[in-house]
Amino acid sequence: MKVEQTLAGIKARKHYFSVPLDYQQSPSQQITLFAREIVSIENQHKALPYLVFFQGGPGFGAARPIANSGWIKRALQEYRVLLLDQRGTGLSTPINSIALSHLSASQQAEYLCHFRADNIIRDAELIRTKLCNDEPWTILGQSFGGFCVLHYLSAAPQGIKEAYITGGLPSLTRNADDVYQATYLRVMAKNNDFFARFTDARKLADDLAKYLYDNKVYLATGEQLTVEMLQLLGINLGMEQGPEAVYYLIEQALIETAQGVEVNPLFLHQFSQFLDYNTNPIFALLHESIYCQQNASKWSAHRVRDQYPQFHYKVNKPLLFTGEMIYPWMFTQFEQLKPLAAAADLLAAKKDWPQLYNLEQLANNTVPVAAAIYSEDMFVEMQYSLETTKQVANLKYWLTSEYEHNGIRMDGEYILDKLIQLNRGQCLR
Structure with a gap:
């Protein structure tokens, strides 16, 4: 069923996907993922590339857009934006105490193990092959979404054309x-x-x-x-x-x-x-x-x-x-x-959590990456972020004291524009 909405300056379309709960097991229980595709009204008939947004958290659904404003306004100038509800959030088989009430504690823990960044990126790759004819797309991660971006660069860099990170450049090795x-x-x-x-x-x-x-x-x-x-x-x-x-x-x-x-x-x-x-x-x-x-x-x-x-x-x-x-x-x-x-x-x-970052792959990364690091960020330690900039090839960063952790929510159009210019070697204003 094709469901579309018209918002202020935006056309939106709903997508639902069936994906494995456990990509390592075949056959696997299936879960449903939801994503909202948005495009500016003036660009709705153009064949634009996709930008997929990874929300902060973990555990929060993607933004529900109201109007063509903020970082979305900048993104919609040249992209179709995919607002992905990461598994377990929003409309993507949401996790709560009621949904898990039929499981024992050990079963709940086993189920929840499949909701980290590794499987979020496996989901994204499956969706990309369905929407993009296997062409690479652009990704943007805020806060925990930045953790997802770095895992994506580690595990499936062939799926990425450009990457952007705001307030979420984590340490690759610190516990x-x-x-x-x-x-x-x-x-x-x-x-x-x-x-x-x-x-x-x-x-x-x-x-x-x-x-x-x-x-x-x-x-x-x-x-x-x-x-x-x-x-x-x-x-x-x-x-x-x-x-x-x-x-x-x-x-x-x-x-x-x-x-x-x-x-x-x-x-x-x-x-x-x-x-x-x-x-x-x-x-x-x-x-x-x-x-x-x-x-x-x-x-x-x-x-x-x-x-x-x-x-x-x-x-x-x-x-x-x-x-x-x-x-x-x-x-x-x-x-x-x-x-x-x-x-x-x-x-x-739990001791056997899988590795999230491939240090060798990141050291040889060829995908252009631009990151905003907020020096006063209470949530992501600046020094750890700066350590990471030295471990990821082809990464450029903008260090600023102008914003707190949620800077993209407050001044997203400017921040995303600055990162796009940085990634493409254009003059920064």
Whole structure:
């Protein structure tokens, strides 16, 4: 069935594909993948090449475009864009506690093992052969999407004409512990910036933490709002406009009533919208595994946190927000993660994750690659990204302090244009 839509300046078409759950097994269970193809209205009848977009995450569906704007506007000048819902996300056989409820914990863990970058790229290659007559296409990866791009360059470079990466140039060799040791320092710096910038935020955060420590407070979802859960708001400190959003949220958290200080119901309603763990469980289940190659994460962020005890909350001590870290206690506090706790433990203990990067192939890479590295990125350590630039041939990079991790969302048209110019050896403006 051919399904098309007209958006503001865009024609969109839906695609569904049947792919193997396990490409190493034949026959294999099949899963369904969804991708939305978009093209500008003025170019809809032209035979343009494809650009496929790999979303950040892991565990988030591709953007649902509203209008011809941002990075999409620049891309649609010369491409048809394919917005791929990576397996397990969006409309691509989505993973959640309900979908996995018929499986045992060990079966859940085995099933989830097939949802890393390696199989995302196998999916992309299968789709490419169907849509492009086996011609190479252009790829763009944001955040975790950049991890996917590097695996693509390692495993199937023949499928790529050009590659672009924004905010997602990972280390090729460092393990999860290395990553989190650097990340905690980055998060600490973001905390310092936040509390220096909003001078009453320290008191607001500490008062709220103390209240949650002394009282049982429940969100609209029925979950108890704990201090640890409050600290997770720090993931937003690494985004453009994120610190402002966090500040305005905690600013209205506690209110004076005739009964004394209470938690504002508006705050409780808005709080859940700041965290995605209930709605996007892959992010919690597989996040640490994106760093694993023939080793286990063993709840890395949780263990490394002990090296930075200032992140452990104690009454009458300053509260620090955490960042993009996954902790085992999350599977006892978030309602939609609770049924997956045993599977999460099995995944954290898994030692035989396949290699993601072929260092020899990348050292001899011939595909033009352009990457934006954000020097202030809280999520991807700049020094590790710079290490990678020396290990991947034919890679050019733009190092800038102008943007946070989600720069492409804020100024995508300019960023993608700059990377295209960089890749093609044109003058940069």
